[in-house]
Amino acid sequence: MMYLRVTKVLLAGLLLAALEPASCKFTSRVRVPDPDKPMTRDWPCPSAVDIDPCVCESDEYFNLLIDCSEVIDEMELFRVFEASFPFYDIMELTIIQDPLDPYHNIRVLQERVFGRITFERIRITGTKIAEVHEEALVKSHDYLTYLNLANNQLKSFPFETLVSYSKLDTLLIDNNNFTYLYSIESASLHTLSVSGNHNLLFDLDVFTKAPALTAIYMANIDLDELPPNLFDTLQNIKTISLEDNYLKALPENAFLPVGDTITQLILNGNLINDIYHDAIKGMSGHGFLSMVRNKMEYLESTVWLPIFEQAINGSINLAGNPLVCGCDIAWLMLAADDRYLSVLTETTTCNEGTVVHSLDKQYFVEHCPAIIGRPMQLHTTVLYVTPVCHRRKMWSQSVWASLWQIVVHPKQSHGNGLFSPTSFSNTLLISFLFLSS
Numbered sequence: 001m002m003y004l005r006v007t008k009v010l011l012a013g014l015l016l017a018a019l020e021p022a023s024c025k026f027t028s029r030v031r032v033p034d035p036d037k038p039m040t041r042d043w044p045c046p047s048a049v050d051i052d053p054c055v056c057e058s059d060e061y062f063n064l065l066i067d068c069s070e071v072i073d074e075m076e077l078f079r080v081f082e083a084s085f086p087f088y089d090i091m092e093l094t095i096i097q098d099p100l101d102p103y104h105n106i107r108v109l110q111e112r113v114f115g116r117i118t119f120e121r122i123r124i125t126g127t128k129i130a131e132v133h134e135e136a137l138v139k140s141h142d143y144l145t146y147l148n149l150a151n152n153q154l155k156s157f158p159f160e161t162l163v164s165y166s167k168l169d170t171l172l173i174d175n176n177n178f179t180y181l182y183s184i185e186s187a188s189l190h191t192l193s194v195s196g197n198h199n200l201l202f203d204l205d206v207f208t209k210a211p212a213l214t215a216i217y218m219a220n221i222d223l224d225e226l227p228p229n230l231f232d233t234l235q236n237i238k239t240i241s242l243e244d245n246y247l248k249a250l251p252e253n254a255f256l257p258v259g260d261t262i263t264q265l266i267l268n269g270n271l272i273n274d275i276y277h278d279a280i281k282g283m284s285g286h287g288f289l290s291m292v293r294n295k296m297e298y299l300e301s302t303v304w305l306p307i308f309e310q311a312i313n314g315s316i317n318l319a320g321n322p323l324v325c326g327c328d329i330a331w332l333m334l335a336a337d338d339r340y341l342s343v344l345t346e347t348t349t350c351n352e353g354t355v356v357h358s359l360d361k362q363y364f365v366e367h368c369p370a371i372i373g374r375p376m377q378l379h380t381t382v383l384y385v386t387p388v389c390h391r392r393k394m395w396s397q398s399v400w401a402s403l404w405q406i407v408v409h410p411k412q413s414h415g416n417g418l419f420s421p422t423s424f425s426n427t428l429l430i431s432f433l434f435l436s437s
């Protein structure tokens, strides 16, 4: 029992160590007192009085951690970092304040505010900082790995200098007052989070110069239209979150990264009703697509079957959508060995509340055209139809409805027809696959 617990703790520790990004706690460094400098009482930290109200701590590996949460304004910050420091390489700077607190008013990170001091990790949150001067962190160019400036009041940030932070792995600027995200240029950046900046605009090439990105969070930025090809150049993207926006449609090539690398695609809390053919590609085999709280009604096989195929060992969550659960999901219900149903989460329900997993398959067998898993000879007839109504590039629901008429009356179409429509601007190509037995 004891042994088991110890093993568990050890394992947890190893896991944490693996997850912790290039971080302090496991690096050890050699600190040798400089003979030319008086040794401070708080060595290897600077004297506590000199840096008051900041607090310095050294861990067992001689990493220095400085907390300046009590600093009241930028002048005080300047003064602290003018103190005599035995070492200039600080592992971590923390400033955590409450934006509603009237006594703490840092409003800008000025040029060289940190003097000669370099940081590997910076966490400044909850302050009233609206602006970061391009030379504010200049000394940290070759050291900074983690920069967390979430929950401030930032309107501007020197994005153009990012390229010179050669080790920057994580940039978090959520919940600020940014209105524009400039093209991110970085060879090292893995995680970028810009969620919660309302009405955020960005260039279409915003990620093209940051090919190493593995996680992008753009939740709650009032995005109502997703441009195609935004993520095309990303070579190892794993997580994309566009949660809580106003997206109504996903265009063709909305998600088309270089490889099949996406393990988490989070689109919860949008208004998505239209998904264009080939909107989602690049899901990894065990990927997770979460599209909870959207407006999906129909899951046409032409759009959705390829998505389920990509994430065939993963999972797709469509809970909180007004799914009609008609013959449009026959392919999902009737596939051999529940091939697709096993991908859909058990939380996914139809618009009237029935769990999709609990629907009666027999209904689909009896009421929907037989299309699944019948190895028979197929003859393809191609039909070009000009839509009655093409208000949008996508097919309107009424067009779909009339097409279903063709399909559900197989006698009229001289066969047991399956159609696989692909839209070409204003013309719809329908392949009728006639089953001949």
Ligand SMILES: *[C@@H]1O[C@H](CO)[C@@H](O)[C@H](O)[C@H]1NC(C)=O
Residues within 6 Å of the ligand: 130, 153, 176, 177
């Ligand atoms: C930032 O936005 C918040 C919330 O919208 C607002 O209260 C605050 O005044 C803004 N700050 C600045 C500096 O514009």
Ligand SMILES: *[C@@H]1O[C@H](CO)[C@@H](O)[C@H](O)[C@H]1NC(C)=O
Residues within 6 Å of the ligand: 284, 285, 286, 309, 310, 312, 313
């Ligand atoms: C899914 O898992 C099976 C069995 O482990 C494997 O053979 C197959 O290649 C996987 N498919 C994908 C798309 O990852």
